[in-house]
Amino acid sequence: VSADRRYHANLCNVIPKDLYIEMGSDIEVLCQTSCASGKIFWTLNSRPIDESLSNVINSSLTVLSLRTFTHHNATLQCHSANTQQILGGTTIRTYSKTNIADFTFLLCIFPHVDVVPHLFTCKWEHQMNSSLKIHYTVLYASLLRPSYTEICSSYVTTCTSKDIDLSDKVHFFGNASVIVRAKATAWEAYSNPYEFDHYDILQMIRPEVTVTAFPDHLLVEWTRSPSTRTCHCQVKYGKVKTYTVWEYTIQSVESCTHYNILVRCALDKAPWSDWSRETTVLTKLNKSDVKLHLWRKVAEPKKNAIRNVHIMWTVRKPLITPYKNYMTGANSTGSLCYSSPCDIDVNQDAHRINLTVFHGEILLTEDSVYVPATVESLLKVTDLQTSNLKGVILVSWKAPLQPVSGYMIDWTHNGNQYYWKESKYTNTRLLDLLDKKPYNITVTPLFGDKTGHGTQALQICSRVGNPGNVTIISVEAKDKSAILSWSTRSQEECSGAVINYTVFYGTQKGPTLNVTVDYTKQDLCLKDLDPDTQYSVYVKATALTGTSKSSERLFKTKRYGKWLVNAPHGYKKLQWKKFREKPVPNPGHSSVALWSSPSYQKVESRSNITPMLNWLRE
Ligand SMILES: *[C@@H]1O[C@H](CO)[C@@H](O)[C@H](O)[C@H]1NC(C)=O
Ligand SMILES: *[C@@H]1O[C@H](CO)[C@@H](O)[C@H](O)[C@H]1NC(C)=O
Ligand SMILES: *[C@@H]1O[C@H](CO)[C@@H](O)[C@H](O)[C@H]1NC(C)=O
Ligand SMILES: *[C@@H]1O[C@H](CO)[C@@H](O)[C@H](O)[C@H]1NC(C)=O
Ligand SMILES: *[C@@H]1O[C@H](CO)[C@@H](O)[C@H](O)[C@H]1NC(C)=O
Numbered sequence: 217v218s219a220d221r222r223y224h225a226n227l228c229n230v231i232p233k234d235l236y237i238e239m240g241s242d243i244e245v246l247c248q249t250s251c252a253s254g255k256i257f258w259t260l261n262s263r264p265i266d267e268s269l270s271n272v273i274n275s276s277l278t279v280l281s282l283r284t285f286t287h288h289n290a291t292l293q294c295h296s297a298n299t300q301q302i303l304g305g306t307t308i309r310t311y312s313k314t315n316i317a318d319f320t321f322l323l324c325i326f327p328h329v330d331v332v333p334h335l336f337t338c339k340w341e342h343q344m345n346s347s348l349k350i351h352y353t354v355l356y357a358s359l360l361r362p363s364y365t366e367i368c369s370s371y372v373t374t375c376t377s378k379d380i381d382l383s384d385k386v387h388f389f390g391n392a393s394v395i396v397r398a399k400a401t402a403w404e405a406y407s408n409p410y411e412f413d414h415y416d417i418l419q420m421i422r423p424e425v426t427v428t429a430f431p432d433h434l435l436v437e438w439t440r441s442p443s444t445r446t447c448h449c450q451v452k453y454g455k456v457k458t459y460t461v462w463e464y465t466i467q468s469v470e471s472c473t474h475y476n477i478l479v480r481c482a483l484d485k486a487p488w489s490d491w492s493r494e495t496t497v498l499t500k501l502n503k504s505d506v507k508l509h510l511w512r513k514v515a516e517p518k519k520n521a522i523r524n525v526h527i528m529w530t531v532r533k534p535l536i537t538p539y540k541n542y543m544t545g546a547n548s549t550g551s552l553c554y555s556s557p558c559d560i561d562v563n564q565d566a567h568r569i570n571l572t573v574f575h576g577e578i579l580l581t582e583d584s585v586y587v588p589a590t591v592e593s594l595l596k597v598t599d600l601q602t603s604n605l606k607g608v609i610l611v612s613w614k615a616p617l618q619p620v621s622g623y624m625i626d627w628t629h630n631g632n633q634y635y636w637k638e639s640k641y642t643n644t645r646l647l648d649l650l651d652k653k654p655y656n657i658t659v660t661p662l663f664g665d666k667t668g669h670g671t672q673a674l675q676i677c678s679r680v681g682n683p684g685n686v687t688i689i690s691v692e693a694k695d696k697s698a699i700l701s702w703s704t705r706s707q708e709e710c711s712g713a714v715i716n717y718t719v720f721y722g723t724q725k726g727p728t729l730n731v732t733v734d735y736t737k738q739d740l741c742l743k744d745l746d747p748d749t750q751y752s753v754y755v756k757a758t759a760l761t762g763t764s765k766s767s768e769r770l771f772k773t774k775r776y777g778k779w780l781v782n783a784p785h786g787y788k789k790l791q792w793k794k795f796r797e798k799p800v801p802n803p804g805h806s807s808v809a810l811w812s813s814p815s816y817q818k819v820e821s822r823s824n825i826t827p828m829l830n831w832l833r834e
């Protein structure tokens with residue numbers, strides 16, 4: 217005891233040791249002075265501290281109070297004033313909250329937990345201005361482990377621990393708390409404690425989903441947590457939108473549509489589980505989504521009053537359907553056909569043609585179309601007008617006096633393939649037509665489920681093209697004229713009507729001359745040509761919608777006079793007149809006597825005598 221007392225009596229020390237404080241905070245440090253007598257003084261980093269900060273309690277204890285401490289790293293010492301002996305010392309380091317560390321906890325979870333959680337993950341954010349390498353450590357405390365212990369460490373801002381044994385549910389009782397410590401070479405910082413209820417951070421395992429499709433709803437089922445705690449779940453589905461529902465049944469789905477379904481769950485306040493694997497289902501077909509497009513053409517009655525009815529239909533169904541094979545069939549009074557188009561005969565009475573679509577034994581949909589009796593006095597549309605514009609045919613008509621429910625317009629370019637559509641109005645536009653084809657268009661008024669008689673428009677072309685090809689048939693060349701004839705041949709039904717023809721002709725040296733005649737003429741006499749000269753000629757046909765040209769034709773005019781012998785009668789007279797204007801050759805100039813002369817003389821005399829002979833012949 218005496219030894220102890222002596223020890224204590226002589227004790228000198230500075231407490232606390234190794235202070236680590238926030239920069240700018242206040243501290244108090246004690247100097248135990250039992251071993252010395254007299255006054256003491258303090259030094260901070262070897263420099264004396266103002267005496268007023270030191271407060272002597274009694275002979276064995278002095279307290280130093282430092283306000284707003286700002287040194288980074290300091291050594292504080294207590295000295296005896298008498299002996300200059302150091303009685304004790306401590307170090308003080310500071311950290312700055314604003315400069316070194318700013319923590320935000322994002323979450324701490326027990327991820328993918330179902331029955332026994334065994335992993336514990338924390339994520340945090342740490343605002344740092346420097347790029348220092350920081351070593352993080354997570355410290356954990358709970359009711360059963362009241363002091364903070366290290367559970368994991370990492371160099372990134374997330375950390376997972378396998379060390380918390382939670383197999384015993386007792387651990388789940390009460391709150392837990394974590395702190396993150398950040399350590400760099402020069403400093404160390406702690407986050408604020410993050411406190412949580414264990415159940416609030418239990419993340420459920422992602423659910424396994426099964427979906428059953430019905431025509432108008434989907435039944436979504438998934439594995440449930442064995443936990444007795446209340447849990448809630450989200451079901452995500454839809455083609456574009458995301459709905460959040462709390463039900464197992466997705467109502468009012470579209471038929472024949474792919475749905476992608478995802479489910480996730482969470483306990484009470486805990487974070488969501490991961491989304492389940494995506495489950496894709498195709499909803500069943502709703503019969504009302506199968507649409508029929510049905511029409512018929514009724515021919516004029518034959519002698520026995522039997523009428524041919526051309527029936528045609530298309531089935532419009534959703535793009536994707538769970539049913540592959542449809543069976544369609546139309547029937548009326550015993551006649552039955554299975555594919556469109558088909559023809560049946562009906563008598564003069566009114567008839568109804570039924571169309572049904574079956575999938576196996578299931579009737580998917582049906583429709584019917586009316587064929588009025590031959591004598592039925594249903595009104596027609598009147599004043600049916602058509603016009604074409606850039607490949608589109610515009611059709612308009614006047615409504616009958618009876619109220620109608622609409623009109624059916626049908627059109628064809630070949631009598632085999634028909635197109636048809638309904639209109640509520642007294643005009644329509646026919647699009648997607650074949651270019652330059654003549655169309656027969658019929659408009660039939662509809663009266664509820666009955667139909668009236670059709671009215672056919674004059675045939676009209678979807679577009680009128682150039683005039684038909686022009687071909688030069690013949691050129692009969694004389695010496696100073698030529699008779700040209702040509703024809704137009706149209707390969708296309710919708711070629712433009714010729715308004716006039718222009719004949720272009722000329723010699724190689726030019727100029728090119730032209731003559732225009734109206735469409736009624738297909739021949740022309742080209743006059744004032746030079747004899748014995750090659751000409752080229754072609755014919756251009758002009759229509760309102762364009763022009764077409766013949767190919768070029770070459771011909772040569774005859775030498776002057778040579779044609780005369782064989783000339784047709786009418787042209788001889790013309791030539792006669794011209795001849796008469798020339799002086800009558802004088803027979804006296806003829807050298808008949810020289811007939812036996814050498815050949816050059818013969819030639820000369822023959823040429824002299826020819827005009828005379830010709831004149832005589834005439
Ligand atoms: C000095 O004061 C301290 C604190 O009040 C006390 O514990 C101690 O016994 C005192 N010492 C003497 C010698 O009075
Ligand atoms: C447990 O933690 C939660 C969330 O931090 C808190 O609201 C609650 O008061 C804590 N409960 C107890 C008993 O400390
Ligand atoms: C089919 O669709 C129609 C119209 O969209 C709807 O009124 C009807 O309830 C649906 N039927 C079924 C069985 O889904
Ligand atoms: C013809 O159609 C009617 C009405 O849909 C139907 O009752 C009948 O069974 C059909 N007849 C045949 C031979 O398919
Ligand atoms: C178009 O109608 C006319 C007049 O009724 C008819 O002569 C012609 O054969 C029809 N053409 C087609 C392709 O239906």
Ligand SMILES: *[C@@H]1O[C@H](CO)[C@@H](O)[C@H](O)[C@H]1NC(C)=O
Pocket residue numbers: 715716732758759760
């Ligand atoms: C030929 O017809 C076209 C088209 O109508 C017209 O523009 C042109 O003037 C006519 N030519 C003559 C020479 O009449």
Ligand SMILES: *[C@@H]1O[C@H](CO)[C@@H](O)[C@H](O)[C@H]1NC(C)=O
Pocket residue numbers: 729730731
């Ligand atoms: C036809 O000839 C006349 C002159 O005779 C000329 O003015 C005109 O341009 C010619 N027409 C064509 C289409 O070449």
